[in-house]
Amino acid sequence: MFLEIITPDEKIFKGExxxxxxxxxxxxxxxxxxxxxxxxxxxxxxxxxxxxxxxKTKEVHMGIDGGVVEILNNRVLVLAEHVDR
Structure with missing residues (x-):
């Protein structure tokens, strides 16, 4: 599935x-x-x-400070207030 993580300042992640x-x-x-x-x-x-x-499988962790997530047709959009990478 395709995941995109966005904050008010930048795009954090975009990919499968x-x-x-x-x-x-x-x-x-x-x-x-x-x-x-x-x-x-x-x-x-x-x-x-x-x-x-x-x-190769990799697990990635990020801290977020709230927001919303939308899931539709194997596309996941996260609008986060802040992300710690």
């Missing part, structure tokens, strides 16, 4: 991921390919994404 885990305002949740369409608020916490490239 295997799955991602988000710090929802009511608890964390995971998004996989073919996830149902949804919009959710994000709280402060750890955003984790798993990326496979050339048969």
């Amino acid at each position: 991921v295997d799955h991602a885990t988000f710090p929802g305002s009511e608890g964390s949740f995971q998004v996989l390919n073919d996830h149902a369409a949804m919009v959710s608020s994000l709280g402060k916490g750890d955003l984790k994404m798993v990326i496979t490239h050339d048969k």
